[in-house]
Amino acid sequence: MLVVRRKLEIFVEPHARERIEAMLGASGFKGWSVFEGFEGSGAHGVWRQSGVDEKGLNLLIAIGDEQAAEAALTWLGDYFKIYPGIVSASDVEVMRAERF
Amino acid sequence: MLVVRRKLEIFVEPHARERIEAMLGASGFKGWSVFEGFEGSGAHGVWRQSGVDEKGLNLLIAIGDEQAAEAALTWLGDYFKIYPGIVSASDVEVMRAERF
Amino acid sequence: MLVVRRKLEIFVEPHARERIEAMLGASGFKGWSVFEGFEGSGAHGVWRQSGVDEKGLNLLIAIGDEQAAEAALTWLGDYFKIYPGIVSASDVEVMRAERF
Amino acid sequence: MLADLIAGAGANLIAPAVLFFALGAFAGWLKSDLNVPDQVAKTLALYLMLCIGFKGGVEAAAAGLSAQMLSAGGLGLAMSFAAPFLAFSVLRWISKLDRATAAATAAHYGSVSVVTFAAASEYLRAIGVEFGGYMIAVLALMETPAILAALVIVGGRAQSGDLGVKPHLWREVLLNGAALMLVGSFIIGVLTGERGMTRLEVFVGPLFQGALCLFLLEMGLVVSRRMAAAPRLNLGLVGFALIWPVLGALTALACARFLGLSLGDATLMAVLAASASYIAAPAAMRMALPQADAGIYVSLSLGVTFPFNLLVGIPLYYALARIVWG
Amino acid sequence: MLADLIAGAGANLIAPAVLFFALGAFAGWLKSDLNVPDQVAKTLALYLMLCIGFKGGVEAAAAGLSAQMLSAGGLGLAMSFAAPFLAFSVLRWISKLDRATAAATAAHYGSVSVVTFAAASEYLRAIGVEFGGYMIAVLALMETPAILAALVIVGGRAQSGDLGVKPHLWREVLLNGAALMLVGSFIIGVLTGERGMTRLEVFVGPLFQGALCLFLLEMGLVVSRRMAAAPRLNLGLVGFALIWPVLGALTALACARFLGLSLGDATLMAVLAASASYIAAPAAMRMALPQADAGIYVSLSLGVTFPFNLLVGIPLYYALARIVWG
Amino acid sequence: MLADLIAGAGANLIAPAVLFFALGAFAGWLKSDLNVPDQVAKTLALYLMLCIGFKGGVEAAAAGLSAQMLSAGGLGLAMSFAAPFLAFSVLRWISKLDRATAAATAAHYGSVSVVTFAAASEYLRAIGVEFGGYMIAVLALMETPAILAALVIVGGRAQSGDLGVKPHLWREVLLNGAALMLVGSFIIGVLTGERGMTRLEVFVGPLFQGALCLFLLEMGLVVSRRMAAAPRLNLGLVGFALIWPVLGALTALACARFLGLSLGDATLMAVLAASASYIAAPAAMRMALPQADAGIYVSLSLGVTFPFNLLVGIPLYYALARIVWG
Ligand SMILES: Nc1ncnc2c1ncn2[C@@H]1O[C@H](COP(=O)(O)O)[C@@H](O)[C@H]1O
Ligand SMILES: Nc1ncnc2c1ncn2[C@@H]1O[C@H](COP(=O)(O)O)[C@@H](O)[C@H]1O
Ligand SMILES: Nc1ncnc2c1ncn2[C@@H]1O[C@H](COP(=O)(O)O)[C@@H](O)[C@H]1O
Ligand code: NA
Numbered sequence A, B, C: 001m002l003v004v005r006r007k008l009e010i011f012v013e014p015h016a017r018e019r020i021e022a023m024l025g026a027s028g029f030k031g032w033s034v035f036e037g038f039e040g041s042g043a044h045g046v047w048r049q050s051g052v053d054e055k056g057l058n059l060l061i062a063i064g065d066e067q068a069a070e071a072a073l074t075w076l077g078d079y080f081k082i083y084p085g086i087v088s089a090s091d092v093e094v095m096r097a098e099r100f
Numbered sequence D, E, F: 001m002l003a004d005l006i007a008g009a010g011a012n013l014i015a016p017a018v019l020f021f022a023l024g025a026f027a028g029w030l031k032s033d034l035n036v037p038d039q040v041a042k043t044l045a046l047y048l049m050l051c052i053g054f055k056g057g058v059e060a061a062a063a064g065l066s067a068q069m070l071s072a073g074g075l076g077l078a079m080s081f082a083a084p085f086l087a088f089s090v091l092r093w094i095s096k097l098d099r100a101t102a103a104a105t106a107a108h109y110g111s112v113s114v115v116t117f118a119a120a121s122e123y124l125r126a127i128g129v130e131f132g133g134y135m136i137a138v139l140a141l142m143e144t145p146a147i148l149a150a151l152v153i154v155g156g157r158a159q160s161g162d163l164g165v166k167p168h169l170w171r172e173v174l175l176n177g178a179a180l181m182l183v184g185s186f187i188i189g190v191l192t193g194e195r196g197m198t199r200l201e202v203f204v205g206p207l208f209q210g211a212l213c214l215f216l217l218e219m220g221l222v223v224s225r226r227m228a229a230a231p232r233l234n235l236g237l238v239g240f241a242l243i244w245p246v247l248g249a250l251t252a253l254a255c256a257r258f259l260g261l262s263l264g265d266a267t268l269m270a271v272l273a274a275s276a277s278y279i280a281a282p283a284a285m286r287m288a289l290p291q292a293d294a295g296i297y298v299s300l301s302l303g304v305t306f307p308f309n310l311l312v313g314i315p316l317y318y319a320l321a322r323i324v325w326g
């Protein structure tokens, strides 16, 4: 009853959220969820969500099939050449294969 | 020192949170954590947490043993027949086996 | 193009956040992201973020190499002997190996 | 008369709160990132309940029990419970909605919108028309019966079966936060009376207007975001969302006249009948009738009826009331 | 006298803020989803600190240095540091609490609750009793010593060992946000004096009451949620949480009388002695004494003593003070 | 004259809002956990826009169109577009910044800071100097041109290529939430005029001061956190961040004098020229020039120039204006 699918966890600056959601849809993902980060650190330094300056981080979680993940990772490969952030991929098991 | 356990990530509408927490306890999970989503998209359309209307999404993360996960997935299989949301399962390694 | 790295998901009380971030850096992680929990349950009872009392939970997600994960898990093993919380480890695939 | 009506409508349209709603709708339409953070919007909603409830309670305590009050309460209860049955039939007749979605939509139109009520009472205050504090109690009474009516309509057909939804549903329907805040603040208003009011005067008075502006800004944003995503609203449904409120208001005015309510009370009664719930009802319907299409019922009540009432309905119902009251 | 006491208690019980606390507790007990979002609740807490600190500072600047002020400060410091040692012994004697939990609980009762203080000063203002602005400085002075005392009591026994907790702990104890806000606003009040007050009058004055209502609503919710989850409170512990405050208040009144404080100052002194911390102390204890059972110390201070003081304690201590002051 | 200047500076430094900024900076420096939650800070920013815009709109409506208004608008537009070219050259000359970082920094200094403007207008109000409501429109006009200028400077060199950033960028630049709120509230102010003001008087008036205090507290925290993390600010860059504002202010004063603006308008014009954006510009630059170093441009504008203007600049520019205006 469980089938294996790919899960992407994409960490990006808030300004990219909309573009990346559009990309996910275009890549073949049928759904995704977005969460807001609180603080963090990376190659571009530390940040903390404050409401005063523009800093922040969104985590987009998207579960989909192999092809969708492939397409998204290719796009993100280009994206991360110039913008901050990271993406991780892993296998997860889900129910209702037709939904992903 | 690390042992393998099952991690469930359950994405559901806020009104179900309490019921699902009760179910997790009954299924044998000894702990779980809940996060609030910011926006997302799925078979039931797009949503965004706004504070004005009732939209929203909760992510429940629960790590437990095989049987607990099995029981929860069975319950969720029925639940997702009528309510929006998804669940993903995967293996993770944890310390202190007796805690899960 | 994708390489395998270790992902830690660390659930701790907010007062520990700063210390654990320092530890992650010292362990060799080059980045991490922090999220705020909403409610949850565990061996130390139930909690809910309220703004009135001091309760709360932070989820730190850190992706790094095997050694960094090893070092962090050792530290956390001691930490969880006396403080509430859990950690889970799993393998994920990332791009740009040199960044982790 | 007509000139009056137009002047009234014009005055309503340049009220700051209404303009902030328009600003929000405009910004949402342009896909600007303007938004009121969700926790703040939730608090503003709570705060509006507090003010409306508390002020109503203080005034009700000062006025004491009256026959008008009982009449208004009875009328409200009856309309809220009866309306969904009628709305259900009309919706099934004019559209191809399935039973569940039609029942859920009907629940929304039988129930009421607190923000529409708030905007209406500000409108009446601005033009100096008096109304009873107990109208807040009527508002509270009208939230729930419509939801129960929808459940009666659908009967055994609800799918939510044995997933343990029942007790949660009852709690959601009867004890949802907004309703409790409204009723609780009303009772606190009754208990503390004028003494309490002297302490909270600034908090519930001049601040209220500003908070309403901010909240309506966010509502405008939510409305235009939702309408951009709304899929299948056909002409029949949009027509329903525009005409039902006016007919509801007329019915309420007729009954109110018959029961001898005052001009202000009757106008608010009409506004309540015309308004559609966008918080309590959707929350209950998501739980109880998950097979119903939320895209329909929220789009209609929040996306069509709410703006219509805010921009046009309120001054219109008042104008109609003035005609009836002579 | 007794009639006065009862009247005072009655007046307190129908103060809006107290009633909103009751509403919150009631809603929580019914498991309603009513709640004040956490970021807003945190901001309300910060805002209360700002108001209390700033108003106190302005008043203290107007009054200048005085012997009363020094006496009150010295008394507060002494009581806050001494109380935990006594409370620890009592707790070990009447209950089977382990050393760490007993010490942590003792720290809570030596420290103070700012919201209780706020409610008490509103109570005094409402009945027209004056008190010195410097009492806010006393409040600030009393937050920390009790926490240090608890660490002294437990001594080397703390487990937190070599995980680098020390510097974080000191920062938490001495520089926690709430304390800094209170002291900072007090100093700003002293520096800007009446000129600053004219600018912030509305912000720190009439608004304060309303914010207190909202905050107490959320506190009521938290209290009843916590009590529903609280496990092992035996009669001895509950008795402690009810009787210790009264004895603390009496001791404070006696000392205050001896030192010649005014009626208002003495009442607030009693309230401070009677109140138990529910922010600073738990935060420090979670860090420093993780082996102590937070289920005990927070349930007692927030779940039992806080409501007791709010509903009964404040008018009671004032009545006792009036007896002593004649 | 000098005595006046010093007195003015002193009065500014003990304004509550400035002191709360200092408290925040101090708390941040001590690494206290004091903070204003992000959603509330965002709402405060929105609220400040609402107040500034609305009040300006009401006043502008009362005053009607004037030549001064057009002059001020034209001057603002011209300065905002021209400044980045000059700043870019200076920055390239005095520092080793790469083109992208220099252009991004230049955009910040051509654009403006609303909070600095707010603090300046409070300063003028406190000392009784009048200024035109249309200065808010000038403020709004000055936000964007500098950002466009930076894009012109970098030209084809932007890396963001074909990732679909263009439409999002234009929306960000032209329709960012803060700008829309400011302009929208200004228009609402114009439309509702005095009638709207009577309704919102308390909300946009006495409350504003308090909200500014809370917001500046958080700004102080952010500034010191950021400066603690800031890496490579050399003397040249810090010098630029201190001297450029003064030269900008002087230029603005000269032009304003030439165009016949009033003392108050000219002071605000100088403040606008001297201030550097810390919201609109960074957001646009992160999108459009991701290769530029945000550590540089935000640290300079938010970490150096903003505090300088708040603490020293505002009274200084006013003093200079008084010298010029005689
Ligand atoms: N190894 C990592 N693990 C988890 N989150 C990361 C990691 N690296 C970067 N991030 C997140 O992504 C943001 C931007 O990354 P960077 O481009 O490396 O600065 C960081 O501030 C973190 O919030
Ligand atoms: N493939 C997916 N990946 C991540 N989140 C999803 C996915 N599908 C659905 N969700 C989340 O679950 C919510 C409800 O799902 P649905 O029932 O498909 O509308 C969506 O709005 C998303 O927030
Ligand atoms: N098995 C689990 N799965 C997910 N989260 C957990 C689990 N156990 C504990 N937690 C989280 O960690 C917090 C502290 O854990 P504990 O020390 O077990 O009380 C809990 O309140 C949960 O938020
Ligand atoms: Na209705």
Ligand code: NA
Pocket: E108, E109, E110, E111, E112, E113, E272, E273, E274, E275, E276, E277
């Ligand atoms: Na105490």
Ligand code: NA
Pocket: F108, F109, F110, F111, F112, F113, F272, F273, F274, F275, F276, F277
């Ligand atoms: Na500028």
